[in-house]
Amino acid sequence: MQFKSIIVALATASNAVNALAIPEGTALEPRDDRVDGLPVATVRGNAKSPRPHFKRYKGVALSAALSARSPAPEPQNNGGDGGKGGDGKGKGGGGGNDCKAARDLAKGIQKNIKDQEGELKTANEIREIVGRNTVNEQEFKTAKEKLLGFVKAGITQREENQKKAPKGNAAIPGLEEVAKAQKQELEQAEGLKGNSQDLATLIKMKKEFEDGIKLNEQNKKDAVKGCKK
Incomplete structure (x- = not known):
């Protein structure tokens, strides 16, 4: 189930990246201009905008998917002596x-x-x-x-x-x-x-x-x- 969740997360991230892509046929002109210290490209007919970093988006999505995985609990013997119950049974645990x-x-x-x-x-x-x-x-x-x-x-x-x-x-x-x-x-x-x-x-x-x-x-x-x- 965890592996399936990772695949779904990656597919969602990929769709999000595709949605950010520049329409086909639009030419990009490299420029030496910088905005806030970052290199930019001018889209003909449009204002200056930072070059999108698609790889970084995919890396963030993958990290988020991996961090969502829950570690498998280690097997334990018995259930402990229970919580605050006074009788050693503990609420809900049964230990x-x-x-x-x-x-x-x-x-x-x-x-x-x-x-x-x-x-x-x-x-x-x-x-x-x-x-x-x-x-x-x-x-x-x-x-x-x-x-x-x-x-x-x-x-x-x-x-x-x-x-x-x-x-x-x-x-x-x-x-x-x-x-x-x-x-x-x-x-x-x-x-x-x-x-x-x-x-x-x-x-x-x-x-x-x-x-x-x-x-x-x-x-x-x-x-x-x-x-x-």
Whole structure:
């Protein structure tokens, strides 16, 4: 639309310039006379008048058309905390509502981090259990169920976080990354057998849980970007 406006402005300016042109067939005689310090030409049969500067008119029209362009607004996260409303909502902007939802999202992400910390702790416990010469099957079974409980709780919490995230919130891409990681972690947890062959998987899961915690810590910060602390 901006490009179209520029074309229309230039066409209008061109028509204006054509309207100022001297009629066809009128001869111009160069003279050394000057009016107010400017060179002039005498039109046969007419009084002295300054030579029209058509290029300058076109340049002014182009500058005016370009200055009319409005810069595209930069994308923003949330809408701020609103204006003078006392309740943080602000008149007409709705920014306070965005920040209220963003803070609620940050709290939900923190709950997810707690689940991840439980996953990490339980994975280390299972690693110790299966690393023994003799594995206590009941102890392993209990620990595995505990791990699966944390993983499934984390998935549920992350899904809630995605639902409550305000439109355009900066944490949304990070939450999608968490979702991908959780899918893999669930498959790994369900596949544990309770023997030494689990050690390689548990070492990998430990790294995944640690990375997931770091990712959600960043998601928590991103969630409230643009809001007052």
